[in-house]
Amino acid sequence: MKAGLLILAALAAFGAAASSAGAETIRFAIMRDGEPIGSNTIELSRNGAETTARMVTRIQVKIAFMTVYRFDQTETERWIDGRLVALEAVTDDNGTPHRVKATSGNGKITVNADGKVTEVAGTTIPASYWNAALLGKTVALNPQDGAIVPVAVTDRGEDHVIVRGRPKRTHHYVIRTTFPQDVWYDEDRQLVKVELKASDGSTIRYQPG
Numbered sequence: 001m002k003a004g005l006l007i008l009a010a011l012a013a014f015g016a017a018a019s020s021a022g023a024e025t026i027r028f029a030i031m032r033d034g035e036p037i038g039s040n041t042i043e044l045s046r047n048g049a050e051t052t053a054r055m056v057t058r059i060q061v062k063i064a065f066m067t068v069y070r071f072d073q074t075e076t077e078r079w080i081d082g083r084l085v086a087l088e089a090v091t092d093d094n095g096t097p098h099r100v101k102a103t104s105g106n107g108k109i110t111v112n113a114d115g116k117v118t119e120v121a122g123t124t125i126p127a128s129y130w131n132a133a134l135l136g137k138t139v140a141l142n143p144q145d146g147a148i149v150p151v152a153v154t155d156r157g158e159d160h161v162i163v164r165g166r167p168k169r170t171h172h173y174v175i176r177t178t179f180p181q182d183v184w185y186d187e188d189r190q191l192v193k194v195e196l197k198a199s200d201g202s203t204i205r206y207q208p209g
Helices: 132-136
Strands: 016-020 023-032 035-047 050-063 066-080 083-093 096-105 108-113 116-121 139-141 148-150 152-163 166-176 180-186 191-197 203-208
Touching: 023 050, 132 166, 152 180, 152 191, 166 191
Parallel strands: none
Antiparallel strands: 016 023, 023 035, 023 203, 035 050, 050 066, 066 083, 083 096, 096 108, 108 116, 139 148, 152 166, 166 180, 180 191, 191 203
16 A cells, blocks of 8 residues: 555644644544554744644554555654745665755755755745745655655535534645645644545545544
């Protein structure tokens, strides 16, 4: 089962959040066909013009009490004035390790993905859904393997999503990077819901947890 169809790299969603001045922690469950398979935690810290986002994803899929797929990822992004200045992601994709580092300088971003170094435009951002700026991009950096992936967005219009038993006004988009995902943002451009199909046809959903 491919990781790309199971996780939204560094995804942040509208979850059960505990916040204080300049800091917020968001937690949510990852479901597969209605059954829990993992969790995601996002820690956002803001200090003036600087924002640091740390995301931890843990996924374990079992069939007949046997683990058939495991995915672990920890990613940290640092932003200043809305521009990415540093990224580090460590991933274990069912036994296959990946390490990606990115740093900005001289108008470019240098990406080291598993030892292979490339340069991309300084305006490139990660395919991280906590940042709704992704909606305005045509390419993005995949934090899992460091690849530059195309981004295409389809506007599905206004919608309502039930959050903790109450309807919430949202806007529905389909974002296609490596694969299509349905996403719903609220009026503050905070992600409320995500749904996608895995390569085996199962439905993956991120929900407050």
